[in-house]
Amino acid sequence: MSILCRVDDKHVPLYRVMWVAATPHFCGEEDCLREGSYEVRLEQDESLWATTAERDNLVEMLESWQGGLGPADEQF
Numbered sequence: 523m524s525i526l527c528r529v530d531d532k533h534v535p536l537y538r539v540m541w542v543a544a545t546p547h548f549c550g551e552e553d554c555l556r557e558g559s560y561e562v563r564l565e566q567d568e569s570l571w572a573t574t575a576e577r578d579n580l581v582e583m584l585e586s587w588q589g590g591l592g593p594a595d596e597q598f
């Protein structure tokens with residue numbers, strides 16, 4: 523199976539995902555562009571913002587993912 527998941531305009535390798543928000547973002551700021559989106563936290567303090575459908579898909583992929591870095595293996 524693919525280890526890439528589409529979030530926003532990016533294909534994200536599953537092994538880079540630290541956590542996925544369980545509830546939609548709300549900070550109360552009037553001009554917030556992220557309200558209603560789900561935060562997807564990546565390594566190195568990067569965040570992406572997923573729609574509900576993207577979040578559901580990502581969580582499903584993470585749950586069935588067996589781990590491993592895939593063919594383009596990176597060593598840390």
Ligand SMILES: [Zn+2]
Pocket residue numbers: 547548549550551554555556557
């Ligand atoms: Zn906000």
